[in-house]
Amino acid sequence: NAGVTQTPKFQVLKTGQSMTLQCAQDMNHNSMYWYRQDPGMGLRLIYYSASEGTTDKGEVPNGYNVSRLNKREFSLRLESAAPSQTSVYFCASSPWLSSGGTTYNEQFFGPGTRLTVL
Amino acid sequence: GENVEQHPSTLSVQEGDSAVIKCTYSDSASNYFPWYKQELGKGPQLIIDIRSNVGEKKDQRIAVTLNKTAKHFSLHITETQPEDSAVYFCAASPGTASKLTFGTGTRLQVTL
Numbered sequence: 001n002a003g004v005t006q007t008p009k010f011q012v013l014k015t016g017q018s019m020t021l022q023c024a025q026d027m028n029h030n031s032m033y034w035y036r037q038d039p040g041m042g043l044r045l046i047y048y049s050a051s052e053g054t055t056d057k058g059e060v061p062n063g064y065n066v067s068r069l070n071k072r073e074f075s076l077r078l079e080s081a082a083p084s085q086t087s088v089y090f091c092a093s094s095p096w097l098s099s100g101g102t103t104y105n106e107q108f109f110g111p112g113t114r115l116t117v118l
Numbered sequence: 119g120e121n122v123e124q125h126p127s128t129l130s131v132q133e134g135d136s137a138v139i140k141c142t143y144s145d146s147a148s149n150y151f152p153w154y155k156q157e158l159g160k161g162p163q164l165i166i167d168i169r170s171n172v173g174e175k176k177d178q179r180i181a182v183t184l185n186k187t188a189k190h191f192s193l194h195i196t197e198t199q200p201e202d203s204a205v206y207f208c209a210a211s212p213g214t215a216s217k218l219t220f221g222t223g224t225r226l227q228v229t230l
Contacts, residue, residue, distance in 0.1 A: 004161075040127075043220040092161075104150045104169060106152065109161035111160055112161050
């Protein structure tokens with residue numbers, strides 16, 4: 001199993017350009033997530049998809065859109081990139097584990113995409 | 119919403135010594151507390167987690183403790199080795215799809 005894969009690994013954009021970050025998982029997980037990581041701020045949730053066909057906003061959704069293409073793939077789109085979107089972007093997936101009637105959100109992360117917006 | 123605070127932000131220990139990282143959380147509904155290790159240029163990797171029905175969990179050289187009354191949990195690494203050098207993140211979740219809230223990370227450096 002490749003786990004969670006992301007493309008591209010690196011990208012440089014000019015302000016106003018658009019791009020799509022791709023994410024795929026081969027673990028048959030139901031839930032998928034997009035985070036951004038900035039120095040000193042940890043990981044912040046941008047959007048998530050609890051299951052195929054659903055998407056919801058996270059903590060920092062402004063300037064982004066997402067598409068859950070199928071159970072395996074979850075893409076993140078920047079319509080008009082801004083320098084404030086310079087960051088490392090991580091995709092994650094979760095199988096949703098259940099134990100004793102309670103579910104737990106164990107997440108598996110991809111290797112990340114380093115995006116620079118000039 | 120949930121707020122997770124993590125301390126210290128940097129930690130330097132000598133090889134063989136122990137390292138302790140502490141986190142506090144605000145939402146009493148949180149019931150799942152994972153710890154992630156992130157090596158340079160890689161994504162975070164789950165190393166251990168604890169659930170609200172236990173107070174301590176151990177896996178070889180790493181252990182986590184949870185105090186639900188005080189709303190804090192800690193990561194303990196014993197007999198540290200150079201390969202333990204990385205950034206460690208704590209997180210908390212109330213068990214729903216959206217809410218895994220991360221701390222701001224601790225950069226651990228193990229020196230020879």
